[in-house]
Amino acid sequence: MLKKVILMLLLPASFLLASGFSIYEQNARAMSMAGAIMARANDPSAIFYNPAGISQLNGWQINMGSTMIHTEFGFTGPANMDARYFTQAEDGNFFPSNFYLTYALLPKLTLGLGIYSPFGLATNWGSQEQPWVGRLLATKTELTTLAINPVVAYRPLKNLSVAFGVSLLNAWVTLEKDVFFAPRTLYGSSKLKANTSGFGFNLGVQYTLFDRLHLGAIYRSSTSLNFKDGQAYFTFPTTTDPIVNQEIAAFFPKKTKGQAELTLPASYGIGLAYDFTENLSLEADYLVFAWSSYDQLKITFQEPVAGQTETVTPRNYQDSYSLRFGLEYRMNEHFTVRAGYLWDQHAVPEEYVEPSLPEGDRHNYTIGLGYRYKQFTVDAAYHLLLQDDREVTNTIHQFDGKYIGMANLYALSFGYAF
Amino acid sequence: MKIKILIIVGLSLLLASCSLLEPKVKQSTLSANEKLLFSRLMALGDNIIAGYQSAALTEKHQKRSFVALIAQQGETPDFMQPYIGYPGLGSESYAGYGILRLKYLDDPETPNTVNPDPVIVAEPFADYPDFDPAGQPFVSDEVMFWPLPYNNLAVPGIYVDDVYKATTRLRSRSKSGLLDVILRNPLPDPYGYKTAFAQAKLFQPSLILCWVGMYDVLAYAQYNAINPVTEPPTTKKDFATYFAALMDSLKSTQAAVLVGNIPDILDMPYFHTVPGVVIDTVTNTPVKDESGNTIPLVGVEEGDLVLTPARVFIRQGYGLPANFPKSNGQPLPEDVVLDKNEQAVVLDLIEGYNTAIDSICEARKIPVVDMYSFFKEISQGTEIAGFKLSADFITGGFYSLDGVHPSDLGHVLIANEWLRTINDNLPVSVPLINVPEQVSQIAYSDSLLVKP
Numbered sequence: 001m002l003k004k005v006i007l008m009l010l011l012p013a014s015f016l017l018a019s020g021f022s023i024y025e026q027n028a029r030a031m032s033m034a035g036a037i038m039a040r041a042n043d044p045s046a047i048f049y050n051p052a053g054i055s056q057l058n059g060w061q062i063n064m065g066s067t068m069i070h071t072e073f074g075f076t077g078p079a080n081m082d083a084r085y086f087t088q089a090e091d092g093n094f095f096p097s098n099f100y101l102t103y104a105l106l107p108k109l110t111l112g113l114g115i116y117s118p119f120g121l122a123t124n125w126g127s128q129e130q131p132w133v134g135r136l137l138a139t140k141t142e143l144t145t146l147a148i149n150p151v152v153a154y155r156p157l158k159n160l161s162v163a164f165g166v167s168l169l170n171a172w173v174t175l176e177k178d179v180f181f182a183p184r185t186l187y188g189s190s191k192l193k194a195n196t197s198g199f200g201f202n203l204g205v206q207y208t209l210f211d212r213l214h215l216g217a218i219y220r221s222s223t224s225l226n227f228k229d230g231q232a233y234f235t236f237p238t239t240t241d242p243i244v245n246q247e248i249a250a251f252f253p254k255k256t257k258g259q260a261e262l263t264l265p266a267s268y269g270i271g272l273a274y275d276f277t278e279n280l281s282l283e284a285d286y287l288v289f290a291w292s293s294y295d296q297l298k299i300t301f302q303e304p305v306a307g308q309t310e311t312v313t314p315r316n317y318q319d320s321y322s323l324r325f326g327l328e329y330r331m332n333e334h335f336t337v338r339a340g341y342l343w344d345q346h347a348v349p350e351e352y353v354e355p356s357l358p359e360g361d362r363h364n365y366t367i368g369l370g371y372r373y374k375q376f377t378v379d380a381a382y383h384l385l386l387q388d389d390r391e392v393t394n395t396i397h398q399f400d401g402k403y404i405g406m407a408n409l410y411a412l413s414f415g416y417a418f
Numbered sequence: 419m420k421i422k423i424l425i426i427v428g429l430s431l432l433l434a435s436c437s438l439l440e441p442k443v444k445q446s447t448l449s450a451n452e453k454l455l456f457s458r459l460m461a462l463g464d465n466i467i468a469g470y471q472s473a474a475l476t477e478k479h480q481k482r483s484f485v486a487l488i489a490q491q492g493e494t495p496d497f498m499q500p501y502i503g504y505p506g507l508g509s510e511s512y513a514g515y516g517i518l519r520l521k522y523l524d525d526p527e528t529p530n531t532v533n534p535d536p537v538i539v540a541e542p543f544a545d546y547p548d549f550d551p552a553g554q555p556f557v558s559d560e561v562m563f564w565p566l567p568y569n570n571l572a573v574p575g576i577y578v579d580d581v582y583k584a585t586t587r588l589r590s591r592s593k594s595g596l597l598d599v600i601l602r603n604p605l606p607d608p609y610g611y612k613t614a615f616a617q618a619k620l621f622q623p624s625l626i627l628c629w630v631g632m633y634d635v636l637a638y639a640q641y642n643a644i645n646p647v648t649e650p651p652t653t654k655k656d657f658a659t660y661f662a663a664l665m666d667s668l669k670s671t672q673a674a675v676l677v678g679n680i681p682d683i684l685d686m687p688y689f690h691t692v693p694g695v696v697i698d699t700v701t702n703t704p705v706k707d708e709s710g711n712t713i714p715l716v717g718v719e720e721g722d723l724v725l726t727p728a729r730v731f732i733r734q735g736y737g738l739p740a741n742f743p744k745s746n747g748q749p750l751p752e753d754v755v756l757d758k759n760e761q762a763v764v765l766d767l768i769e770g771y772n773t774a775i776d777s778i779c780e781a782r783k784i785p786v787v788d789m790y791s792f793f794k795e796i797s798q799g800t801e802i803a804g805f806k807l808s809a810d811f812i813t814g815g816f817y818s819l820d821g822v823h824p825s826d827l828g829h830v831l832i833a834n835e836w837l838r839t840i841n842d843n844l845p846v847s848v849p850l851i852n853v854p855e856q857v858s859q860i861a862y863s864d865s866l867l868v869k870p
Contacts, residue, residue: 072438078803080834082849086444135854136804180805182815183523183536185826185860247523307534307813384436398802406438 021121021143021357022267022289024322025383026098028065028413032368032381033326034340036283038271039206039216043377043415044100047114047151050216050271051163052204054102054112055153058417065379065413066097073123073358077401078133079393087132089358090124098413108156114149118169118220119264125355128189131178135187137397138356140176145169145264149202159208169223169264170197175356179234179306181251184244186236192258192299194230198223200264214273214283222266222293232258232301257302265290265319279330287324291317291347314396320347326366336370338381346390353392358403360390368411375417383409446849448493455674455846456492460623461485461570462581462614462668463630465823466832467678468572468600469499472819473540474517475574475596476506477557479818482826482860484833485570485627491837491848492625499570500600501557503549505541507596508574509642509820511551515540518819520812531702536812538819555599562602567609567617573600577634577652579660582615582667592633615664619671626668627836629678629789631657631775635767636683636822641727641754651763654770661771662778674844675784676836679772681793684764687811688726688821689756694718696738713739717749721758726821728754785843787836802831803853830856 027045030037038050044063046053071092077083098116105111121143126132132139151165172195179190200223207215234252239245269287276282294317300310326340344362353359368381387405394400461467468475469483480486480499489497505516519541524534543551556562575594576584584590587597603611609620618626638651652660668675683689695712696705704712715737718724728750731737735746756764772790779786796816797809808814811821816828824832834850841847 074438074440076441080802080838080850081852082446084441084443084446084849085852086441088438088440131854131858133852133854134803177804180815180857182825182827183520183812185857185864187854187858187861243522250524386436396801397804398800399804404438406436408436 023120026116028379028381028411031411032338034324034342034366036285036324036326038285039214039273044102047112050204050218051151052161052206054110055155055161057102060418061102063100063415067411069094069409071407073405079400110153112151119145134355135178138177141356142174144172161206163204165202167200188236191233194227196227198225212275216271219268223264225262227260230258253303259300263293265293283326285324288321292319317347320345338368340366350392361388377415379413381411452846456494458624459494460618460626462628463572464633465574467629468574470574471823472518474506474508477501484829487833497569500568501561503557510540514543533702535702567621571614578630585611623673625674631680639764641725658774678787678789679775685797689723691811692724692728694724723756725754787839826860
């Protein structure tokens with residue numbers, strides 16, 4: 001039971017929030033400032049946002065939290081059928097969680113451990129009872145990741161910190177969609193489940209000028225994932241004709257092994273923060289995800305499926321960036337209020353947009369409140385994600401139409417300094 | 419302080435109530451005026467528009483023809499077609515057979531084939547004693563004695579001028595046996611002997627869909643053992659003359675008219691399924707000589723297209739080199755081979771026909787549905803909403819078992835092409851067909867699946 005509870009907390013059901021399927025919301029305080037915290041990250045969640053920031057922490061510190069996410073997506077089309085036909089994806093409700101621990105080993109050397117989900121994706125269209133119009137493209141897609149990220153931060157100068165970390169990234173993927181058996185005009189369903197892990201690293205630096213101006217920069221490497229022992233399932237309804245049933249069994253093995261490779265993108269960014277007063281600071285961050293590494297989804301099957309042992313779907317994502325602005329105002333020794341705005345560029349080119357990732361440019365508005373009492377901190381945040389309506393044409397699947405989407409996020413984080 | 423906190427909390431709660439703004443209109447519906455356009459829908463033409471599929475015309479596929487689907491989308495009242503009973507009438511009927519059926523996707527008697535070798539059989543009339551192909555081939559008396567002209571008066575196997583000239587098989591240029599069935603001549607008074615167009619005109623149609631001309635060239639290119647075509651194909655000049663006369667006739671009805679142009683028939687699987695080389699019957703892969711080269715069939719030159727019926731001759735030993743045990747020493751008959759010159763004739767005719775269709779329709783402001791481009795797109799391999807389509811025989815999804823006429827799925831896609839052209843050219847916005855849903859219904863109506 002305990003193991004299940006821990007898994008529920010640490011293996012969050014996933015969602016898509018930032019460009020592509022990256023997740024940048026890993027702490028309530030940071031989330032309430034639209035993630036614009038690279039230059040002034042100074043709590044344990046800095047392990048994710050800029051590990052150099054943990055060099056400012058003393059003793060043992062812990063921070064953990066969770067985010068409740070409610071996503072809504074819809075699609076109108078496809079234009080080559082009914083340009084007005086609206087399908088709403090099943091609303092998503094997710095609770096990704098994070099955990100950070102730091103320890104100042106020496107005055108200038110701090111160690112940290114972060115556990116979080118840097119990438120995630122979950123879309124669910126239609127149902128078995130009510131299949132949707134894009135059933136052959138995607139019905140249920142889930143990617144869940146869990147990064148275990150130990151870091152070490154060093155402060156060679158009073159105003160300079162650098163950090164290095166390695167991450168072990170575990171990933172679980174489920175891809176479901178329907179398949180079509182043209183010779184007999186029959187639908188079946190396919191499901192690919194796989195998990196794997198890969199290694200990466202992250203770097204961070206923070207520098208302060210004139211005591212008021214803070215600079216930060218980060219780099220997170222790409223992570224290659226090889227899902228080599230996946231299980232592929234093909235399920236067809238039993239027909240009234242035994243010959244047809246045999247044909248289906250010959251064309252679509254009920255179960256076979258599937259292998260796929262996926263490279264999660266590198267990311268890098270810079271941040272600039274300024275303390276207007278002792279209590280008021282503003283930060284602007286520029287963050288890039290190198291999504292161009294994701295050029296295709298190739299799945300190789302151990303046994304032929306519909307006569308093929310390999311399916312290749314071009315993705316051709318492009319590098320995308322986000323601009324983040326975050327404001328923090330300490331009202332008194334206990335309360336802090338925060339707000340932020342971020343604009344996130346799409347990573348999927350128009351012709352490659354498809355229902356498993358109904359992505360587009362996003363405007364994000366955030367607000368939050370922090371409370372500190374002695375060594376104890378509580379941060380709460382609300383994040384409104386409004387995705388620009390995205391009308392796509394000339395898509396490679398000839399599935400043109402308009403995607404709409406938005407999400408509400410509510411985050412709560414607790415911190416304690418020992 | 420408390421007030422500030424309350425403001426923040428209140429603002430958060432306000433924002434938290436944000437939810438997706440769904441469109442007010444979630445599905446297209448027809449207005450009364452749009453229904454009016456489809457209220458007296460009429461179809462004229464030849465094979466595909468009639469709903470001919472897998473070498474026969476039969477109710478099962480007529481009901482899934484693209485015209486029937488357009489009528490469904492346009493909510494045409496009392497839409498009636500000349501529904502033929504199962505196994506239907508078609509190219510095999512002279513020999514006592516109806517529609518083709520896929521018996522096995524991969525012949526169980528040759529289990530070691532690398533490439534599947536399908537077994538396709540024609541349904542014998544003898545197995546369907548209730549079906550009366552010569553007397554009353556319709557599914558019911560209601561259909562046969564339908565008091566109005568059928569909404570779909572397209573007749574498989576006719577030529578362009580037959581639409582407005584032919585009253586019976588004998589009084590036609592094409593000699594299509596289905597003329598007598600579909601036109602029901604002599605019609606009872608006051609109709610008398612009427613051509614397809616004349617019957618359509620009597621119906622006072624609101625919208626006429628016309629797709630004709632493919633058979634003018636197909637008859638020349640395909641093989642017909644029992645009723646071989648001996649006349650040369652319709653010339654480009656004659657086609658233009660006939661087509662212009664037909665369009666003038668259609669326009670005289672005051673109905674809205676839509677016309678399809680001619681696909682490149684040489685892209686169809688009928689011309690590509692049988693390779694021009696010797697095939698190993700055990701593995702269903704090309705036999706190779708000592709140098710590793712494939713061995714051409716005797717009577718087939720490089721660049722020739724071997725027609726699907728050649729398979730029967732090859733089984734009898736035709737075309738096999740003399741050193742093969744099953745060879746009968748005879749080359750493959752030229753009737754089942756389309757050489758380069760013949761291919762050039764076909765392509766030239768199609769180009770000429772389509773040029774004529776474009777200019778004639780443009781002059782008369784008749785919208786043309788570009789079936790040539792659509793079929794070309796299919797032949798090059800395409801994907802529509804996850805349906806992977808190609809001109810591959812059986813597995814390509816678009817063509818039926820005769821390798822020429824589209825399948826049920828093909829008809830759904832064609833219907834959407836026609837509907838799109840209707841929407842683009844007429845003051846209507848008719849919802850196109852939800853392809854996956856329509857295809858789902860086919861599986862159930864074929865009795866392959868039992869609804870839970």
